[in-house]
Amino acid sequence: MGTSRPCRKPMPSSSATHGLWGLVDCNSFYASCEQVFRPDLRGKAIVVLSNNDGCIIARSAEAKKLGIAMGEPYYKVQGLLKAKEVNVFSSNFPLYGDLSNRVMATMEEICPHIEQYSIDEAFIPLRGALAVNAEDIAVTLKETILRWTGIPVSVGVGPTRTLSKVANHLAKKGNGICVLRQDAPYQDILSKVPAEDIWGIGRRQAAKLALAGIRNAWQLAQANDAWLRKRLTVMGWQTALELRGIPVLDQDTTPTPRKSVVCSRSFGERIRDRGLLAEAIAAFTARAAERMRRGELLTRGIAVHIRTSYFEQQHQYEQTAQRVFRQGTNDTSFLQRTAAQILAEIFSPGFAYAKAGVLLFDLIPARSQQTSLLPSPETDPKRRELMTALDKINAKHGRDTVRFAAEGLQGQVWKMKQNKRSPRYTTEWEELPTAYCK
Ligand SMILES: [Mg+2]
Structure with missing residues (x-):
């Protein structure tokens, strides 16, 4: 090569x-x-x-x-x-x-x-x-x-x-x-880059720029500062400065710890049966909780969402409900029980459900919460150890090697259609x- x-x-x-x-x-x-x-x-x-x-x-x-x-x-x-x-x-x-x-x-x-x-x-x-x-x-x-x-x-x-x-x-x-260095012939290079291809310039902003005759990166870099701040907000102005070679986005953009985790899927087939829907939601809860534990976080709230297909002409239904906890938790089993209670409230029979989702919100670092003196279902230290063991087994032997019975024991019919997966x-x-x- x-x-x-x-x-x-x-x-x-x-x-x-x-x-x-x-x-x-x-x-x-x-x-x-x-x-x-x-x-x-x-x-x-x-x-x-x-x-x-x-x-x-x-x-x-x-x-x-x-x-x-x-x-x-x-x-x-x-x-x-x-x-x-x-x-x-x-x-x-x-x-x-x-x-x-x-x-x-x-x-x-x-x-x-x-x-x-x-x-x-x-x-x-x-x-x-x-x-x-x-x-x-x-x-x-x-x-x-x-x-x-x-x-x-x-x-x-x-x-x-x-x-x-x-x-x-x-x-x-x-x-x-x-490699572009400070002495690069910027005009030649930037005038060939269309405005909509510039990082940070969306399609709508590109349309705004086009109205002002700005169609490429060089023209954007040359635009008037006050005009840019007014028409494209501070972020658009910062993009122009960066194109001139002035670093303004130098600060670390490493994402701050996440505030929520979501697991939501469209089903491979429509689901009418409440039991099957409950299994799907239990499985999504397990997935979201696992992802949350990977970030060493606890959740102080859970929301469950179910809906029929938007293409359904007559029988449309959509509902969300949530619960908040006094203590943060990362216990899959506790979260699954709560999710099942929420589902019982929002489930309505007679609909063909196409999608469901689970959101864990108001996340806090696991280290920030002391285990309380009074054991509660959310914060039992033994349960935390159990979760660590569960994640280790599944990481070593493959996803779903160990899972909760609530997620269904046989074929998970709600699984995605992936007929051509490698x-x-x-x-x-x-x-x-x-x-x-x-
Ligand atoms: Mg790529």
Whole structure:
């Protein structure tokens, strides 16, 4: 494989003082994940579908070239996909989540500090020697991530976060690496970036800008400060400053501890039976509670939501109710009992339910709450130990190895339709990939 090493430009002193921002973004992430364990599909057109195989949420570069649009409902393009022999996958989030963790861990091996921004993107502050050697760091990141995880990435580097995003955009069009330094010919570069492609500029803001004759990043960078603040608010003005190379979004954007956890799904089939609906809600509660415990949090409230399909003409029904607790809890069993009580209040027979959800809200760090002297159902220390043991077993032996009877003992009919899901190669022992030697 040829090394894609960009030519090095002289480094002005300002880069050394302010440093640079790197942005690593995986190329067509979900499609790339599918290709890791299916080398026969590399270089082929692939699409990945949303939950319940609804619409297209990821496309390999080859699928993009065929003109398949993002967000297109699957049933509408099914014929085209078949005719063009496009490989179709249901989404496989256990696989994508696991490969995402591996990509992030690889970055951390190379750079001491990274800020994960989404499942397939991370900002990397490059200071001192890292800024001086930004080109080499970018090449190392790209090559190491590909070698260690099989996922291709693009690396953009710029004096501000917004310019690192622009650089990443350009990297994707070129050899996967683009380093913009303070002395870059910004006018040439930015005038080719459409306003709606700028990070932080939404479609509505782009429309506002177009009315004022601002259609590209260079024009935005040159716009009048007072006008920007008035028409685009402070955030739009900050974007313009960042495009000029003035870092204003330098503060750490690592998300603050989450305030709520939600687990909500559309069912593979409509549910009329209250018992089945209760099983689904118990399972969603377990999932949400597990996610909450992973963040070492407790909840002080739970809400349950059920509804019929919005496409249902006559019999529509939708209801939500909640409970708040005096003490924080992370006890799945207690939360499931509460969720069942809420369901009993809001369930109405005779409807075909299409979706349900559980929200845990008002989350607090587990450490902030002392276990109270008076044992209560929410805060029994023995229950906390039980939950830790449960999570450990399920982490080691696979999801749902141990679960509560309330979640249903047989086939979970409410499970999503995922007819085309690939094996969960990296997170389930039964689904490990097999290698053959000839
Ligand atoms: Mg990406």
